Amino acid sequence: DGGITQSPKYLFRKEGQNVTLSCEQNLNHDAMYWYRQDPGQGLRLIYYSQIVNDFQKGDIAEGYSVSREKKESFPLTVTSAQKNPTAFYLCASSPRTGAAYGYTFGSGTRLTVV
Amino acid sequence: DAKTTQPTSMDCAEGRAANLPCNHSTISGNEYVYWYRQIHSQGPQYIIHGLKNNETNEMASLIITEDRKSSTLILPHATLRDTAVYYCIVRPRTLNFGNEKLTFGTGTRLTIIP
Numbered sequence: 001d002g003g004i005t006q007s008p009k010y011l012f013r014k015e016g017q018n019v020t021l022s023c024e025q026n027l028n029h030d031a032m033y034w035y036r037q038d039p040g041q042g043l044r045l046i047y048y049s050q051i052v053n054d055f056q057k058g059d060i061a062e063g064y065s066v067s068r069e070k071k072e073s074f075p076l077t078v079t080s081a082q083k084n085p086t087a088f089y090l091c092a093s094s095p096r097t098g099a100a101y102g103y104t105f106g107s108g109t110r111l112t113v114v
Numbered sequence: 115d116a117k118t119t120q121p122t123s124m125d126c127a128e129g130r131a132a133n134l135p136c137n138h139s140t141i142s143g144n145e146y147v148y149w150y151r152q153i154h155s156q157g158p159q160y161i162i163h164g165l166k167n168n169e170t171n172e173m174a175s176l177i178i179t180e181d182r183k184s185s186t187l188i189l190p191h192a193t194l195r196d197t198a199v200y201y202c203i204v205r206p207r208t209l210n211f212g213n214e215k216l217t218f219g220t221g222t223r224l225t226i227i228p
Contacts (some may be wrong), residue, residue, distance in 0.1 A: 012211055018157075035218075041220060042218040042220045043158070043218040088155070090158075101158060102160075103216055105156075105157025105159070108155065
């Protein structure tokens with residue numbers, strides 16, 4: 001079945017370490033997104049990419065980096081520069097036309113800094 | 115994306131209809147109303163969308179007022195599995211390349227009571 005796979009589901013990181021969250025999709029979607037969600041809050045956009053080898057900053061990109069070397073993959077690196085990285089991270093993809101009913105989300109990665 | 119206003123939380127008895135309101139008084143003529151829901155610790159899931167006519171699918175019904183300034187999502191026979199945060203989003207159906215990102219507010223936390 002087509003969908004988005006995020007791994008790992010739970011991730012623990014020591015302060016000062018970089019960590020990479022994986023996101024893979026087999027929906028043949030052009031666009032991919034990373035969101036961050038804090039307890040009781042809505043989703044905030046970190047980065048998004050409409051095509052391979054191109055990506056744009058979202059609303060809260062500081063302390064994060066991404067790459068889009070393959071259409072299927074959009075990994076997110078949480079760097080040591082991110083002051084408060086503990087959060088729930090969601091990856092999504094959509095067809096290039098951006099029809100809002102076409103968004104598919106992964107099941108998320110919960111990152112905890114220890 | 116146009117701004118929406120939703121109640122922070124609502125309760126509904128199991129088996130009854132759950133009616134979730136959304137105010138979008140600044141909606142533009144080309145903007146659709148979309149509903150997503152997020153079950154705890156999962157990614158958001160698309161429910162339904164509409165422009166000006168009422169819509170129904172296997173999950174829910176969407177009622178949009180004639181002036182399009184507000185809408186109501188109806189879950190006709192709520193079950194415990196409908197407990198989730200429900201997001202109302204307004205935006206054009208498709209956007210120019212580079213503007214496909216989806217913006218989420220804080221939504222309505224719906225609790226179905228046994």
